Amino acid sequence: MGKWNRFTNKGIVALITAFMVVSSVGTVSSYAAEVNAEVPQVIEKASPSVVAIIGKPTSDADKAWEKNRYNLAHGTGVIVESNGVIVTNAHVVKDMKNIAVVTSDGKTYNGRATNIDEESDLALVKIDAAGLTPAKIAASSSDIKVGETVAAIGTPISFALRNSVTVGIVSGIDRSVNSQYQLIQTDAAINPGNSGGALINMKGEVIGINTMKYADFGVENLGFAIPVDTLKYVLKHFQLYGKVKRPYLGLELEESWEAVVGLPSSTGLRVAYVDPDSPAAKAGLKQDDLLVSIGSSKLKTTVDFNEALKKYLPNETVSLTIQSGSSEVSKSITLGEAHSQETQWTQNSDDDSLDADRGKTKIGDSHYGWSMKYPAGLVKNHQSDDGDVVSFVDAKGEFSLSIRVDNQQSDELSPSALLSKLASDDEDEYDYDYDYSGAPSTILERQYVKREGSPYAKVVGRSGDDGYVQTRGYLHKGSLYTLHLFVNKEHYNNDFKQNSYNDLLDSFQPVFDGKDPSLKDISVYSSGNTTFKNEYGLSFDLPANWEQGGYTSGSSFFSDDYSQMVRVNVTSASSGDTLKAWVDRQRKQFEAVYVPKYRSVKEPEELTLAGVPALKVAYSSSLGSKWMEGYSLFFIKDKYKYEVEFTYPQETDGDEVKELLDTLASSIKVDKDNMDKELGFIQDLDELLDPNRTITYKNEKYKYSLQIPESWSSSKSYSYDNKDQSSKTFFFTGGYLIVQADPKATYESLVKDEDAAQKKSHDSDNEYTFTDSEVNLFDDVKAKQYVVNYESDEVPYKETIYIFRKNNISYTVILRIDEAVQTAANEARLNKAFESMKFLDGGKK
Missing domain, CATH: 2.30.42.10 (PDZ domain)
Structure with a gap:
């Protein structure tokens, strides 16, 4: 009975479904046929107005990669005027050089970006052409209906796929995903390269400019376009004002x-x-x-x-x-x-060709002095910061080649020794980022080739199960040039291809002819300056050998010997704050740290930085041994306070300091458009700083508490037991307070040990002086006090040690303060912190 019911239910459903299909098949088939017939006609009508855009992207992170002939970016555009005015996305052409535009009939034109508006993500590109077919723009965004059929025309994934068409519906309107303005949502496929293309209705009208695809795991058919109302708004402003006036x-x-x-x-x-x-x-x-x-x-x-x-x-x-x-x-x-950045367009300095290496048949490095042939399929993959290691790959993936230059070799290395070195090179000496494939597992060939002018050692072998590696070594004027060519197994056994690989290697020469116009120079060696940038829009130049610090959130930069430092601090400007008031606060805080003998601050000097008034303050300080000097540059721009601090040892050459400071100050810029879009209010903690405000530190295990200045830092003693709190240190500039607790040691034993240690230090160095006495602490606690005055490594300091016992625990407390920071306020805070010590009894004070 159960089986019959299930069969019958399925049969009824099938009959009802069949009836519905028969009843509506005329309507559905008619609609589908109408749409299917409509789309080709619409596309044929609209396609001549859609163009493909390709160009060379710029990259601040890697200028060497920018020059790679295969590093191209592409997108799509829509013709809006017959004389060659094209609208596209701002993100397509903002950082693109050497723009080329290809029309639907296959003609190529040089293009230039004339107007860019990043807020709307729209831009104009101009080509020198006439008689083009402008797109038909829909009347209003209000006419767009959810569910209507639309088509997207663009250049997805590859430039070879230009003028591709996808069809879907309008999935939603009034969307606002990652945009300042409303967007159209569509399920017509929008892929990378479609950006800037047309979203058209079945009248052949452009209702939107495709702008993005939402990509995430499990997400399909979620694309967005800029609606026609925003398009018309921006185009009108471009026409009237050259920019969008907001x-x-x-x-x-x-x-x-x-x-x-x-x-x-x-x-x-x-x-x-x-x-x-x-x-x-x-x-x-x-x-x-x-x-x-x-x-x-x-x-x-x-x-x-x-x-x-x-x-x-x-x-x-x-x-x-x-x-x-x-x-x-x-x-x-x-x-x-509102502030609007003017469009600035600069073509490639070499030429306006898409091929960055047009006319270059050789490649080499002018600094390290080598060159070789440059076949069209050879692509530079990576290059070390110093340029001593460079790797290449074949555009088709057939082989990889790395070249390493070692300037620490001797020309006296014999052919035998050189061959032995190539066959047994330690893989750990090389960075795998540069595609080094290691020494061969099986040697198939080993010989020294006596070539006129540049003989070389050659080792060929299998590289595991993947392929073959040929290594060549050239000794020339104290440098060893090592080439590693790795070839996949399937290509290595092809005689024709093997001849082309050998031809490439045979072309290598340990020389560079700077007068050869066909030779491309890939040298990255520089003795000039490097531009550093941060997320607050700030940029400035420093010598090329300087590096950004790795442990300071990107805010510090160091010379190669770490003796000089540039530190950047950016905070928000509070309402009503002024440059002078800010600098006065900073000076007073600095002066409060050091006694006058160990510091110097000069009067602020007025100058201009990043186009706004600024103040430069020179200062110096010492803890007693080495003096550090520095300059702080202060300015306020676009709601943010910028302090750029340059510090260096006092003995640094004055001309070197002046040159670096001039370079730094003259190169400082703030570009609001380069600020992180998520930046908010960044409180200047110095404005809230109260050096006398304290917090409670409580040690339940060793039964004491302290009131410690909030501005101090703290550290536990090193211990394998992370819960051990027997020793606690609190630091401030030029001093510290240490509390050591020991429930096992007696008061007498600690005093005996400390007496011996103090006398030993004095006997070893007559300059080491101390006094000891018995004192009462905390009203009823007997203690031994030691006061030490000494100069350690040219840093004079005062150290006071207290030993006492309370609640069956013996305590040793050390108070140290360097003479350089021994102001009345600093010493009072240190003593007050110690005097605040209270003892816990069963969890109560």
Whole structure:
């Protein structure tokens, strides 16, 4: 009975389904046929307006890679004027040089970016052409309907796939994924390279410019396009002003929790920050006000805010509705103009060809003095910072080649010794990042080739089960040039290919002819300066041999011998703060650390940095041995305070200091567009610093507590037992306080040991002096006190040691302060910290 019921149920469902299909098949088939017939006609009509864009990307991180002929970037564009005006995404062409545009009929034109607007991610490219077919732009974004059929035309994945078409529907409108403005969502496939292409409806009209694909595990068919209203807004501003003129209020706004997670929001936008002297500040807007509307536009999200501002121009007056506390008020405000970076276009300095190596048939390094043939398929893979190791790969993946230069070799190395060295080279000497394949596992050939001018040693062998490696070694003028060619097994046994590999190796010469125009120089050796940048938009130049510190969050830079340092500190400028007030605070804090004998601070010197007023302060300090000198450069720009500090030993050559300081100061720049977009308010901790504020340290195991200055740092003694707290050290500049607790040692034994240690130190060095006495501590505690005055490594200091016993625990407390920081305030804080010591009895003080 059960089986019959299941069969019958399935049969009924099948019958009902079949009936529904028969009933609607005419409609479905008719619609599908209509769409299928429509799409080719629409694409045929729209394709002539879509172009492919290719160019050479720039890279601040690796200029050598920028020059690689195979390092190209591509995207898509849409013709908007018949004389060669093309719209695309800003991210496609912002960092692209030597732009080439290919039209749908296969013609290639040189292009140049004329206008770029990163806020909307739109840009214009111009080519010298006439009679092109401009795209038909839809009338309004309001006509776009969810569910309507659309097609995306672009250049996905590879430039060889230009003018590819994908079809889908409009999945949603009014989206705002990673955008300042609303976007169209579509399930038509949008892939890398589609950026800047057309999203068209079945009338052949452009309803959007494809901009991004949401890529994540398990996510499919989630692409986005810039809608036509934003496109028209930007194109109009480009035409009228050459840029997008955006209104400026001077507000940082924060969305409600509901808006952030995508729920309908019932509140406006919270004012998180108001720029001083901005239109918003002048209108009386304050932090924590709620911005409810601009004109007639209600605001729930920052996208609402940006969309509303598109209706206005700078210097226009608008009405804002503000909720301040429990009341709503209207404010009239005259809009300012937001900063907009001007488009700056620079072509490649060599030529305007896409091929960075056009005309180059040889490659080499002018600093290390070598050269060889440069076949078109040879691609530089990596190069060491000093340029002494470089690796290449074949564009088709057939082989890899590495060249290493060792300047510490002797020309007296015999052929036998050289062959032996090549056959047994230690793999650990090489960095696998450079594709070194190691010494061969089985040697197939070994010989010394007496070639005129540049003889070489040659070893050929199997490299595991993967392929073969040929190693050659050339000795020339004190340098050993080692070449490693690794070839896959399948290609090595091809005689024709093997001849081409040998031809490449045979072309190697330990010489570089700088007058040969066909020779490409890949030398990265530089004795000049390197530009360093950080996430706060700051950049500056330092000598090429300087390195960025690895343990200071990227804020410190060091000379090659670590004797000189540049430290960068960036914090937010609090409302009402001034450059002079800030520098005065910093000087007072510095002076409070050292006694006058051990410090010097000069009056601030006015200068200009990054286009704004700045102050330069020279100072020096010492703990008694070596003096360190330095300069601090202070300036405030775009709501942030920048301090660039340069320190060096006092004995450093004055001309060297002046040259480096001049280079640093003249090269300092701040580019707001290079700031991390997620930067917020960064509190200057020095503004909140109270050197006398204390916190409680409590040691339950050894039954004591202390009030320690909050600005001090602390450390436990080294111990295999992380829970051991028998010794605790608290540090400050030029001194420390140590508490050692020992429940096993007696008071008498500790005193006896310390007496012996002090006398031994004095007997060893007459300059070491101490006094000892018995004192009472904490009202009723007998203690032994030692006061030491000594100069260790030219650093004079005072050390006071107390030994006492309380609650069956013996304590040794050491107070040390260097003479250089022995100000009344510092010494008082140290003594007060010790005097705050209280003892716990059963968990109670």
